[in-house]
Amino acid sequence: MSGTQGEAASSRGGNRRGAWALGLGIASIVTVLVPYLYLLTSLVGGIVAIVLGVQGRRLAARGLATNRSQATGGVVLGSIGLALGLAGFLLGALAASVVSR
16 A cells, blocks of 8 residues: 555544554453443443454455554454453353352
């Protein structure tokens, strides 16, 4: 990709999805240890990070964005955050059912 195409891609805002995906992916992992907050940040944030990351990768493949690596990182970290959030939710539900017996 030439410098002109890269500058045009970043000036059109194609890089925003990848950057948001990476930020949300990081947040979904970091906040998984915060009680009750992980339901919003890890589960919802992880899903949004995955969706935005996939969109960012598609834009990069078409030459409309220059940050394919950030988008890929967002997909990976969002997936990890989502998995950790689901595991925390399931463990919490299991603990609540054991305590209530």
